[in-house]
Amino acid sequence: MYNSLTKNLDTLKKMFASSADFTVREMTLSAQSSVKAAIITIEGMCSKEVIALSVINPLLAYSFSEASSNIIFDEIKTSVLTSSEIVEFNTFDEAVMFSTSGFALLAVDGTDRMLAIGVQGFSFRGVSEPESEVVQRGSREGFTEPLRINMTLIRRRIKSPDLVFETITVGSESQTQLMLCYLQKSVSPEILKKIRNRLKNCNLETVLASGYLTEYLEDKGSKSIFSGVGISERPDTVCGKLTEGRVAILIDGTPAVIILPHLFVEEFQSVDDYSNRPYYATFIRILKYLSFFIAVYLPALYTAFAQFHPEYFPTGLLIKTSESLSQTPLPVTLEVVIITFVYEIMREAGLRIPKPLGHAVSIVGALVIGESAVSAGFISSSTLMVVATAAICSYVTSPLYPPITVLRFSFVIIGGIFGLWGIVLASCVVMINMCAKTSLGVPYMSSLAPFSLKSMRDVFIRADWKSLSKRTIKVQKFPETEDSYADKN
Structure with a gap:
């Protein structure tokens, strides 16, 4: 930065291309010789009332005893301003970052430093329950868009100095702020180092959502349709993971x-x-595993049995299924693929259209595609029931919906071409891929492969809190992880 206020303002105006929301409030400070200063803000990002009360009024009312710009600058920082958040900086890049984050910048003529004053006042959505992770019991609070509020939601639940928030900026154009959140005594230094390096090597112009970063955070050489990056909108879920040595971004x-x-x-x-x-948590968890396998395999097994292995059907079911399929013009494989594809179109339409029209899509899907298609003989009732059952089961584990959809289509096609043994072979390939996948050096299939008896207390069953509270298993201590090797050596 320059010692001249005029040069600094001209440089910032050029950087912002004289944008309409770039505002400058120039003033003259009361000193032995008049000293010029300026307040730089981005309109809509700051609270005008807070700026007037905590910045402008104190500056204009204060009488400075010294004429030196640097002394006046230090006096403003320590004795004049009433804001609780004041940061000193001396580069134009920092000036852009602070101003676009809702800070007011104070520049004084004759010094190459500026102050960033926390007067944020932009509008944002309040804390509410997340729609994607609904719970029957527990907190109704979910994360919102402002970073500082999300930090507060975590700090309220973990009142420990061991909780650390570390700032990182990504995106050459968006300059998006990230916060690495972790517990110092629980986190693995190796895992933390990997995350820092991958975020620093993230060559993106803009970062507007979590999906921008997931590919950079995945381990190289362990690509899969399953993601080794978890996403959550609930602070209680994040806090629980932090105690296990995880890192939240x-x-x-x-x-x-x-x-x-x-x-x-x-x-x-x-x-x-x-x-x-x-006992009930265990029942629900087993129900989720069964729903996952039904959503993935039921249409494929139905296709393979109907086309290659009809002897596997019970006699009564075989007669009903054969009669239903004989009345439709399409092969069973093509029939299942078409119905599943149409269902995905309806689902996408239901997500994108305005909510008042959602009921219309449901009626059209139920009457036209369902009842009318079966009555007209375009599709069989048994096929429709199988696809509908698989579709319902896929929502039980909604975070896995994308891989479930891909696997369902793949297994239906493989089952229709190669039969049951093709599904078995494809399942082996998927299992090998999942077992080979790692997330920051931790096997993705832990605690199943490699097997850990201690961790099984919270996999298929959920042990009571007396057992769970005896020892918290850190994620870096799972068998076959890179950290576990380091500990042994």
């Missing part, structure tokens, strides 16, 4: 928080599991 402007490392079995866990009695 809070992104400014989005309520979705990234959790690393992430394991496959965690897709079947929820906050309600730990609020209910162990």
Whole structure:
């Protein structure tokens, strides 16, 4: 920066291309010789009332005893301003970052430093329950878009100095602020180092959502349709993972928080599991696993049995299924693929159209595609029932919906071409890929492969809190992880 206020203002105006929301409030400070100063803000990002009360009024009312610009600058910082958040800086890049984050910049003529004053006043959505992670018991609070509010939601639940928030900026154009959140005594230094390096090597111009970063945070050489990056919008879920040695990445402007490392079995866990009695939580968790396999395999097994292995059907079911399929013009494989594809179109339409029209899509799908198509003989009732059952089961584990959809289509086509043995072979390939996948050096299939008996207390079953509270298993201590090797050596 320059010592001249005029040069600094001209440089910032050029950087912002004289944008309409770039505002400058120039003033003259009361001193032995008049000293010029300026307040620089981005309109709509700051609270005008707070600026007037905590910045402008104190500056104009204060009489400075010294004429030196540097002394006046230091006196403003220590004795004049009443704001609780004041940061000193001396580069134009920092000036852009602070001003676009809702800070007011104070520049004084004759010094190459500026002050960033916390007077944020932009509008934002309040804290509300997340729609994607609904719980019956527990907190109704979910993350929102402002970064500082999300930090507060976590700090309220973990009142420990061991909780650390570390700032990182990504995106050459968006300059998006991230917060690495972790517990110092629980986190693995190796995992933390990997996350820092991958975020620093993230060559993106803009980062507007968690999906921009997930590919950079995945381990190289362990590509899969399953993601080793967890996403959550609930602060209680994030706090629970932090105690296990995880790292949470809070992104400014989005309520979705990234959790690393992430394991496959965690897709079947929820906050309600730990609020209910162990026997019921175990029942719900087993129900989720069964729903996952039904959603993936039921249409494929139906296709393979109907086309290649009809002897596997019970006699009564075989007669009904054969009669239903004989009245339709399409092969069973093509029939299942078409119905599944049409269902995905209806689902996407239901997500994108305005809510008042959602009921119309449901009526059209139920009457036209369902009842009318069966009555006209375009599709069989048994096929429609199988696809509908698989579709309903896929929502039980909604975070896994994308891989479930891809696997369902793939297995239906493989089952229609190669039969049951093709499905078995494809399943082996998927299992090998999942077992080979890692998340920051932690096997994605822990605690199943490699097997850990201690961790099984919270996989298929949910042990009581007396057992769970005896020892918290850190994620870096799972067998076959890179950290576990380091500990042994």
